[in-house]
Structure formats: C-alpha cells, structure tokens
Amino acid sequence: MKTEDTDDLFCQRSCRLRYERELVALCESRNLPCIDIGTHDSRSCNYAEYGRAAALAVSKDPGSLGILICGTGAGISIAANKILGVRCVCASEPATARLAREHNDANMLALGARIVGTELARDMMTAFLETPFSGESRHSERIASIEG
Numbered sequence: 001m002k003t004e005d006t007d008d009l010f011c012q013r014s015c016r017l018r019y020e021r022e023l024v025a026l027c028e029s030r031n032l033p034c035i036d037i038g039t040h041d042s043r044s045c046n047y048a049e050y051g052r053a054a055a056l057a058v059s060k061d062p063g064s065l066g067i068l069i070c071g072t073g074a075g076i077s078i079a080a081n082k083i084l085g086v087r088c089v090c091a092s093e094p095a096t097a098r099l100a101r102e103h104n105d106a107n108m109l110a111l112g113a114r115i116v117g118t119e120l121a122r123d124m125m126t127a128f129l130e131t132p133f134s135g136e137s138r139h140s141e142r143i144a145s146i147e148g
Contacts, residue, residue: 019069019111022118023125032129051079051110058107059085066108067125077110087143092116094127101131103139 020036027034037053039045047070058066066088070076073090080088088108089100092115100106109128111121133139 019113019118019121022122023067023069026122026125027129030129047076048079051076052083055080055083055086055088055108059083064107065129067128068108068110069113070110071112071114073110073112073115077108080108080110085147087146091124091128093120094123097124098127098131101128102134103142105133105139105143 024034024036035057037057038050051068051070054066054068058064066080066086068076068080068088073092077088077090080086086108087100087104087106088110089096089104089106090110090112091097091100092112097109100109106128109125111124113121116124
C-alpha cells in the first residue's frame with residue numbers, strides 16, 4: 001500500500017479539468033501528496049507523452065501509484081503499459097479498480113473523463129488507493145508471467 005512518502009501522479013489531457021479539483025482534493029484529504037505532471041490547460045495534447053511521463057515516474061518509485069485521465073482512459077493506459085514495471089488498468093467502475101490492485105498489483109489507474117462522472121471517478125480512485133495487493137501466490141505467479 002502507498003505510504004505518505006510516495007506521490008500520486010496525475011497525468012491529464014484536456015478532459016482532466018473535469019476531475020482535477022475533486023481528485024486532487026481526495027488525495028489531499030488523505031494526506032497523500034500529488035504531483036500533477038500536466039496538462040495545465042484545456043487544449044488538446046498528445047496524451048501518450050503525458051501517460052509515458054507518469055508511467056516512467058511510477059516505474060522508478062516502487063510503491064507509488066499513478067492516476068491517468070484522458071477521454072476514455074484507453075489510449076493513455078496503452079501508453080503507460082509500454083513502460084516496464086507499470087501495470088495500468090483502465091476502469092469504468094470501482095470493482096475493476098479494486099480487483100486490479102488486489103489481484104494484479106496494478107500501480108496505475110486510467111480514467112475516462114468522457115465515460116464516467118466525477119462521483120464515480122472518485123469512487124474508483126478510492127477503491128484503487130485503499131486496496132492493497134493480496135500477495136497470494138497465484139496472483140504473484142501470474143504477474144511474473146506477464147512481466148516475463
């Protein structure tokens with residue numbers, strides 16, 4: 001599980017403005033530091049660039065978690081998953097976010113600002129942040145086989 005010494009990374013494209021204040025406030029209310037790596041306005045951008053940057057930061061800081069936001073969550077999760085050591089799940093409801101942490105030791109969550117509302121995004125983020133990896137051998141073995 002995350003400690004207060006690790007940061008939650010936020011990577012967003014233009015859609016992020018819909019969620020940013022709410023989700024950053026959620027982290028702050030839990031005393032979890034956040035690093036917002038962009039974007040910082042509502043213009044369209046190359047989400048892969050930001051997803052890659054956040055994924056590199058998570059991969060270099062074991063135990064840290066990242067939250068990515070784009071239109072659907074799909075494209076940015078694909079970009080993040082190209083980075084060794086990153087297991088990013090694109091979720092549209094809390095059960096997937098929770099099970100991805102519990103069974104797959106997911107370290108990044110991708111949200112679709114055009115797909116889910118702020119309250120559901122907050123619920124998914126809460127499930128993701130509060131759920132530890134189970135550590136069960138069957139799950140660890142599967143992760144090892146994925147990472148090769």
